[in-house]
Amino acid sequence: KLDRDKATRDKQIDEQRKAQAAQKTGDAVPHQQSSDLHVKEHQQRVTDPTTGKEVVIEDVNKEMVDAAKNPVLSVPNANLDKPTPVKSDPSQSMAEYKHAQDVTAPPDPVAEGSTSDVPIHGEKTNILFHPTPSVSYEPFFAAMEKKASALCLGVFLGIVFVGNIFGGRLLGLVPLAMCVASGVFLWAKEVIRSGREVEWDSEKTRGRTATANLLPESVEWMNTLLGVVWGLVNPDMFQSVADTLEDVMQASVPGIIENVRVAEINQGSNPIRILSLRALPDEHMKEMKQAIHEQNKKTKDPQEAAADEEGGDYYNLEVSFAYHAAPSGKRASDRARNMHMQLVFYLGIKGLFGVPLPIFVELQELVGTVRLRMAMTPEPPFLKTLTFTLMGVPHVQAGCIPMVEKGVNILNLPLISNFVNYAIGAAASMYVAPKSMSLDMRAMLQGDDITKDVEALGIMWIRIHRAVGLSKQDKRGSKHGGSDPYITLSFSKYGKPMYCTRVITDDLNPIWEETAALLVTP
Structure with a gap:
């Protein structure tokens, strides 16, 4: 459904902007918070309707077109194994990690020598601006599960064997060994679960920090999807x-x-x-x-x-x-x-x-x-x-x-x-x-259960009878003719024709006697 209130809303915005431009400098106005958005030539500061913040917008110019034809991806030097004065590391505290991302995030200012522009050249690239932590503990967790299982088996056999040597009865040793082995196994599983939670939480924190700093990431996966879906869209x-x-x-x-x-x-x-x-x-x-x-x-x-x-x-x-x-x-x-x-x-x-x-x-x-x-x-x-x-x-x-x-x-x-x-x-x-x-x-x-093309408010029923005394438009034709008249119906003089009558040749007093119905839509 299209936005029916858009025209009214746009008119109100235009009137507000005209009123602000015509306001005298000597009038008292409400205090506005200072903005650090520097407006350059050919730019203007407006209110973003998606976030409610003030943003600086600019019409697309030649530099933007060149950047689109030769795209580059700004990547930290730490991801390219290059020397860098600033880099983010999983071992850093939250304050240090946020600061490292902030000073290497576009747009300018960016810490000098901390990033490089990597040309894409149409190749399929999927480089994250800030990757997930480089250290993964999943292999350690898998090995720990195997060792915990072996340890539990050893504890079970050890309790039964040692207890039997010192005269213990199997009826009591087996349940005791099972309880101790189960306790050790559950403790190991809890340690592994806590470790995985910490690892996932660090990735979520990286994502939240990247979102807060407006860090862009490659979207080649979406371009591949668009290539498949684009031709399937109904024109x-x-x-x-x-x-x-x-x-x-x-x-x-x-x-x-x-x-x-x-x-x-x-x-x-x-x-x-x-x-x-x-x-x-x-x-x-x-x-x-x-x-x-x-x-x-x-x-x-x-x-x-x-x-x-x-x-x-x-x-x-x-x-x-x-x-x-x-x-x-x-x-x-x-x-x-x-x-x-x-x-x-x-x-x-x-x-x-x-x-x-x-x-x-x-x-x-x-x-x-x-x-x-x-x-x-x-x-x-x-x-x-x-x-x-x-x-x-x-x-x-x-x-x-x-x-x-x-x-x-x-x-x-x-x-x-x-x-x-x-x-x-x-x-x-x-x-x-x-x-x-x-x-x-x-x-x-x-959608709806009923297939329909338009949402009409009503029908305009029009009856076309005749025309009398039309002017002669063609040099050829009979003495009382010389025109081939027809009538088109539209909602404005130069709008899209909604109905057209038949053409009556060589007649200045044509009679149609036709009926047409026009849908009236909002």
Whole structure:
């Protein structure tokens, strides 16, 4: 389900930002905590809707694109067997271990000489930024279990043998030996269990410290999974993206283009690549819960708001992604491997006529960062809502090819290529922090028992009778004719046609007598 309140929420955010910008310097304002976030040129400080903290965002630039094409992994020199002034060690105290991670964790400042940039070069790497403790006690635990079993057997035989020598009765020696041997065996098992608990607790502590310090780790396993799942995704899931792009294009279409339509959008078989993935600590929850409560009171009924605010856990992620089109030949099957969509531009004069020009748009480059906030629930499918926000406008570059027998790439022509790139960027800017979008994942994953395409509020029943006294548009035709009229129905002048009547040739007073029903959706 799409976020129905997004437009209202975005409008409120824009109004608040305009009011803050127009505020006079002499007015009294509430005291704000000082922030150590240094804002450079082309950057801006906003409130992250996933964590509630202030973050600095920046649109993707050439340096970020180059970094995506030539990715490197920042690894401590201690993991590469290089000399290093700072390293983390399992024998360190908690304070020393946290300090060692903090001074070697990106972003800058990083302790000089403590890390190295390892180029990935497309190879399958799975290097942890901070590995698990290098010493594993599992072989020792296995050997200890064998020795404990042998010791128990020796204790049992020794008690029985020695007691028998000194005149003891077997009826009493055997139970005594069994009790002593069992006590020794249980003691050894408890020592092994405690040792394993300490080892696992040290790994959990490493993970919690890495999460608190926002340390990235390699996600090649996820890229492999994406390569398998990417081609299995139903392209109909991108229909909402196509509708958004179509709305943006129609709102800013040049005068030479009468209309534009997104005929198809497909993800292809070349998957997007995850560059880094890190978990974000869930802090400032009290402020966020209060903000969600106030928003729910305005937009939802009390019962629905109470159900949404039931206790649950949240999981926050930051994902950096990149996409680069695979080399494609002249065949359509080669170009279809990459993410693409088909546009139809109607060239002509608005309201009079339009000549369709089909365009094949191939996504060539895409680099960006997104933050996800997942609300978990104890009921299946265990994921309630998903909120995402972009940390800056992503870098987008698309190539446009006319769908004719001999198509030529017109990427350098500003009329179409720049217009498409602008439309994609404008659509993406609707989700840049502090703006966000929420999806009802429970409804999307569970679905309904009844298959339906839309959630209509009602039906608009339209009866088309006739037209009288139309103007002659064609030079050819009879004396009282000269036009081939037809009628299209849509919810806006240049919106997507919902219904089209039959064409009546050579008649200025056509009679249709047709009926149409249009679904009215929220």
